[in-house]
Amino acid sequence: MKSNRRLHKTVLGLLLSIVLAALPASAFAKNDHILVFAAASLKNAMDGVVDVYAQDHDTDVRVSYAGSSTLARQIEQGAPADLYVSANQSWMDRLEDGGDIQPASRFDLLHNALVLVAPRDSDTALELNRATDIRSVLGEQGYLAMANTDAVPAGVYGRQALQRLGLWQSLQGHIAQAEDVRAALALVARGEAPLGVVYASDAVAEKNVRVVAKFANDSHDPIVYPAALLDGIDNPAAENLLAFMRTDKAAEIFARWGFEVVATD
Numbered sequence: 001m002k003s004n005r006r007l008h009k010t011v012l013g014l015l016l017s018i019v020l021a022a023l024p025a026s027a028f029a030k031n032d033h034i035l036v037f038a039a040a041s042l043k044n045a046m047d048g049v050v051d052v053y054a055q056d057h058d059t060d061v062r063v064s065y066a067g068s069s070t071l072a073r074q075i076e077q078g079a080p081a082d083l084y085v086s087a088n089q090s091w092m093d094r095l096e097d098g099g100d101i102q103p104a105s106r107f108d109l110l111h112n113a114l115v116l117v118a119p120r121d122s123d124t125a126l127e128l129n130r131a132t133d134i135r136s137v138l139g140e141q142g143y144l145a146m147a148n149t150d151a152v153p154a155g156v157y158g159r160q161a162l163q164r165l166g167l168w169q170s171l172q173g174h175i176a177q178a179e180d181v182r183a184a185l186a187l188v189a190r191g192e193a194p195l196g197v198v199y200a201s202d203a204v205a206e207k208n209v210r211v212v213a214k215f216a217n218d219s220h221d222p223i224v225y226p227a228a229l230l231d232g233i234d235n236p237a238a239e240n241l242l243a244f245m246r247t248d249k250a251a252e253i254f255a256r257w258g259f260e261v262v263a264t265d
Contacts, residue, residue, distance in 0.1 A: 032059040032237030035080065037071040039087035039225065040180040041112070041154065041198075044205045045257035046085070049250045050241075059237050067180035069151035075100050075230060082238035085109065085227040087181075087199075088153035092226040099231055106228035109245060111260040113200040114157050114220060117209040119191045128213045130166045135174060138194055143176035145187040145196035153223075154181035158197035161219040185209065199223070201258030224262070 038046050043065050050061045064071070064081070072091040075084060076098060084101065086092045095101045118124045124137055138144060147155035155177065162168040178184040181198050188196035189208035196209070203211050227245060229238060244250055251261040 032057070032235070034059060034061045034082050034235065034238045034241055036061065036063040036083055036085065036241070037075065037079070037081040038063055038065055038085040039068045039071070039153070040065045040182040041087055041202055042085060042225070043182065045201065045254050045259060048253040048257065049245060052249060052253065053241055053244050057237070057240065059241070061241065065182075067147065067152040069148070069153075070180070081230055082233050082235050083227060083229050083242055085225055086153070087112075087223070087225055088156070088221075089224055089226055090156075091153070092228060096228075101228040101230055102233070103228075105239075105242065106226055107246070108224050108262045109227045110225040110254055110262060112223040112225070112258070113217065113260075114154070114161055114215040114223065115198060115200050115203055115211045116213045116215070117185070117188050117196050117198055117203050117206075118194060118212045119188055120208045120210050122194065122210070122212075124194070124212055126213050128165060128215060128219075132165070132167060134167060134195065135170050138171075138174050142194045143174050143187075144171055145176050145178060145184040145193035145198075147181040147184050147198075148177050148179065149175070152180055154184070154197070154199055157220040157223060158215075160221060161197075161215040164219045199258070204258035225259075 046063055050063060054061060068086040068088060068091045071084060072095055075081060075095060096103055116128065126132055134144065146158050149155035149159040159168060162171065176187060176193055178187060181202055184196050185198045185202045185206050187193040189206050203209055227242060229242060246264060254261050
């Protein structure tokens with residue numbers, strides 16, 4: 001399977017080379033080009049980091065945001081990205097096991113927390129414990145918005161937390177699963193779901209929701225965002241951006257958007 005994947009990536013690379021060769025010279029006005037695959041929850045923070053980075057570098061940086069699982073599968077199929085930032089270790093582990101990243105470049109970048117949110121104008125008040133009755137808040141027709149609980153990190157963390165609180169079973173049939181955490185957040189922001197499970201950073205990014213409660217850190221696996229260069233990438237600009245993401249200047253931006261930066265040695 002691994003040899004087939006590498007063959008597929010080689011073919012895609014050749015096709016990409018043909019396409020690039022056909023582009024006019026004006027398409028390469030910048031000296032360097034970087035394509036970042038980043039978890040959807042990073043959008044505001046990563047956009048800010050890229051904007052600041054671009055001020056001092058003649059580099060064209062593009063960022064593709066989606067669920068970590070979606071991006072990892074695209075990388076496995078040969079998507080021509082330079083670096084990947086996941087919202088959990090599992091999908092990065094899978095890529096490392098498959099030879100799709102450069103292990104030496106991998107590091108843990110950020111931490112996050114998990115929260116329960118409601119529309120901004122909601123008067124819902126809850127404390128998260130084994131006696132919490134989320135179903136009564138949802139009502140008969142209401143749904144708890146979550147990212148896909150089988151594959152997307154935010155959904156997986158949310159399922160873990162609800163299971164450990166003993167609340168998961170009572171919510172079956174009343175969970176609206178979205179393709180990624182930002183889609184789940186949007187359901188709550190638009191008032192289409194009375195409650196949602198998202199990251200603390202998502203609540204910072206969306207003014208139309210408010211935090212009802214925070215899940216205890218020990219109710220789910222640690223929320224860690226690893227970053228790494230993809231296998232076969234020899235792009236000094238991508239290496240520079242990856243290094244910049246660990247600077248104090250980038251840390252200030254990540255913190256502003258609700259993330260906790262992993263301390264470096």
